[in-house]
Amino acid sequence: MEEKQEVTLMKGNEALARAAIRCGADGFFGYPITPQSEIIETLALLKPWETTGMVVLQAESEVAAINMVYGGAGSGKRVMTTSSSPGIALMQEGIAYMAGAEIPGVFVNVQRGGPGLGTIQPSQSDYFQATRGGGNGDYNTIVLAPASVQEMADFIDLAFTLAFRYRNPAMILSDGVIGQMMEKVVLPPLKPRRTEEQIRKECPWATIGRTPDRKPNILTSLELKPEIMEQRNLSMQRKYQTIKDCEVRYDTQQMDGAEYIIVAFGSAARITEKAIELAKEQGIKVGLFRPITLWPFPEKQLRKAAVGKKGILVAEINAGQMVQDVRLAINGALPVEHFGRLGGIVPEPEEIVKALKTQLIQKEK
Amino acid sequence: MKIKGAVVVDTARCKGCALCVQACPNGVLALVKKKVNAHGYPYVEPQLDKDCIGCSSCAIVCPDACITVYRKKVEI
Amino acid sequence: MDTSIISPENLVYSKPKLMNDTTMHYCPGCSHGVVHKLVAEVIADMGMEEKTVGICPVGCAVFAYRYLDIDWQEAAHGRAPALATAVKRLWPDRLVFTYQGDGDLACIGTAETLHALNRGENITIIFINNAIYGMTGGQMAPTTLIGQKTSTCPYGRDPVLHGYPLKITELAAQLQGTCYVTRQSVETAGAIIKAKKAIRKAFDASMNKKGSSLVEIVSTCSSGWKLKPAEANKWMEEHMFPFYPKGDLKDTINK
Numbered sequence: 001m002e003e004k005q006e007v008t009l010m011k012g013n014e015a016l017a018r019a020a021i022r023c024g025a026d027g028f029f030g031y032p033i034t035p036q037s038e039i040i041e042t043l044a045l046l047k048p049w050e051t052t053g054m055v056v057l058q059a060e061s062e063v064a065a066i067n068m069v070y071g072g073a074g075s076g077k078r079v080m081t082t083s084s085s086p087g088i089a090l091m092q093e094g095i096a097y098m099a100g101a102e103i104p105g106v107f108v109n110v111q112r113g114g115p116g117l118g119t120i121q122p123s124q125s126d127y128f129q130a131t132r133g134g135g136n137g138d139y140n141t142i143v144l145a146p147a148s149v150q151e152m153a154d155f156i157d158l159a160f161t162l163a164f165r166y167r168n169p170a171m172i173l174s175d176g177v178i179g180q181m182m183e184k185v186v187l188p189p190l191k192p193r194r195t196e197e198q199i200r201k202e203c204p205w206a207t208i209g210r211t212p213d214r215k216p217n218i219l220t221s222l223e224l225k226p227e228i229m230e231q232r233n234l235s236m237q238r239k240y241q242t243i244k245d246c247e248v249r250y251d252t253q254q255m256d257g258a259e260y261i262i263v264a265f266g267s268a269a270r271i272t273e274k275a276i277e278l279a280k281e282q283g284i285k286v287g288l289f290r291p292i293t294l295w296p297f298p299e300k301q302l303r304k305a306a307v308g309k310k311g312i313l314v315a316e317i318n319a320g321q322m323v324q325d326v327r328l329a330i331n332g333a334l335p336v337e338h339f340g341r342l343g344g345i346v347p348e349p350e351e352i353v354k355a356l357k358t359q360l361i362q363k364e365k
Numbered sequence: 366m367k368i369k370g371a372v373v374v375d376t377a378r379c380k381g382c383a384l385c386v387q388a389c390p391n392g393v394l395a396l397v398k399k400k401v402n403a404h405g406y407p408y409v410e411p412q413l414d415k416d417c418i419g420c421s422s423c424a425i426v427c428p429d430a431c432i433t434v435y436r437k438k439v440e441i
Numbered sequence: 442m443d444t445s446i447i448s449p450e451n452l453v454y455s456k457p458k459l460m461n462d463t464t465m466h467y468c469p470g471c472s473h474g475v476v477h478k479l480v481a482e483v484i485a486d487m488g489m490e491e492k493t494v495g496i497c498p499v500g501c502a503v504f505a506y507r508y509l510d511i512d513w514q515e516a517a518h519g520r521a522p523a524l525a526t527a528v529k530r531l532w533p534d535r536l537v538f539t540y541q542g543d544g545d546l547a548c549i550g551t552a553e554t555l556h557a558l559n560r561g562e563n564i565t566i567i568f569i570n571n572a573i574y575g576m577t578g579g580q581m582a583p584t585t586l587i588g589q590k591t592s593t594c595p596y597g598r599d600p601v602l603h604g605y606p607l608k609i610t611e612l613a614a615q616l617q618g619t620c621y622v623t624r625q626s627v628e629t630a631g632a633i634i635k636a637k638k639a640i641r642k643a644f645d646a647s648m649n650k651k652g653s654s655l656v657e658i659v660s661t662c663s664s665g666w667k668l669k670p671a672e673a674n675k676w677m678e679e680h681m682f683p684f685y686p687k688g689d690l691k692d693t694i695n696k
Binding site: 026027029055057059060061063064065067068069070071072074075077079093094097101207208209210211212215216217218219220221222 | 490491492493494496503506510511512513514515516517520523524525526527528530531532535552553556
């Protein structure tokens, strides 16, 4: 590995791939889909199987890919897949199975417009898919939303850490803007992949061959006795509560003296950064509240930040998804409005300022 | 020299499928009549008057691994 | 029968040590139990008890993990070969196999089956083919024979309505990644001994990095076919064997 720790310029997708190798990922199983095929292409080009021993395999479908992640993560390895919206739709079964069997798989959605085959341009219309879960049953996936190439690089190690800490699937919800844009990034230093002894210690539940000192490890999401299944589900609910209590991450900008808040994540947050500068020039005092974990959603923190404010605009590139979580958090205390573009159109900062004015400020008067 | 065999059936585990009865060349095993085990299955028992040669065919075909086979060469 | 010879030094056959005491839930006479025994015996014969990972299906064998004391992962329906692919690539010194029924392997899992085999993953796929969906109550499978009656083709499989039965093992034999493709059965002691040899051969090939293996076991389903176990064996011999002929379809292990 010849890369040193320095500032380089690259696409979000490429940064994610390089960071995955550096954070000691054991395997990647993926399938091509725009706008994220660069991830598997970068991995194929870098040949980490020759350097760190990381397995890289192009699967026959997204369905196969997520199930490879299930198998690999079930054996205690740090494995991941990446895809985009329609591919993630195919993976829902595998995600639910990982949640049910408590398997720490990591996956990335570089969102594009939908629904269905949709478009190849960016959107944020998979917020529901990510946070409400398109799979079956009572489960949650930890969702991290990067808003920069640096966060694309930083969040992969974080996703693995959280996934293994809680034995739960974790995802990075990116989008075509963050995946395709080029920015300066400092890639993480190379961390060696864990040894078998380390894996046995960290993952005593992993299926790697039953040694005489323990019972067989069985990973399954099946339980036909409802009394036991209820206990299993309750235990998972307690786990989710712990994650909610301990793992919320968010960021704020320009909140001092702000009268309004724009809540935005991912690329919409970047556009909003510019929007609040433009608004400032027009004498509007508005700050940005950027959830980084979409699940667990920073509801307490948002509620606190909203105290004394006049209104919230949720700027997201969809028909209104995160706005529901904002409304739940705010619980009627102030007006909450939504602004978004659909179908792969990425809004301009001026549009967000205009929405702030027409939907909140002017309505107030 | 003669080969003598003997089989022991785990009658609690037996499901009465009778594939062992079919497989045995000497009719050593038979389903009990008017009896069932705790699971409600009629089960097989070795007939002590039959000659078991310890070929293990019964144990090999048993889908539930109910049969243990013993075999010994004895002087006649 | 001379019960005096019942003594440990005369023991010639008993329940395999990897098979535990849990009563198996399979129907009386079901082929699953026999194949489970063989898998347990082969793993122990190879000394791989501590280095084996089994992937079980959705189907009657969904609870295979209850009966053999090795590490297991439960796969989603049809996906076992994908799980096995990852486990084997990440842990190349482990013995990794899947155990799947015909609905799992040849219907919903067709893509995963063919692609894992074609990639030559060093795994064995054990394929229990009884031409029906047993667990869910006896519905038609892609392997159901023409004229065979099931709950979703109660008048018999009709090619016009239902298409033709799928011979996936023949397809597998044409894939370059496979090194050993064979079809066996377990209704007689002789057939069982051959089937065990086939499983051992496949497991050895996977440990020797020869590529992928598919061991099909033509099997019965007493409940689905609504026949007593001995009758089911007979029906299988008369109807299944002619369409799904036994023997090695491919053996390039030593090439």
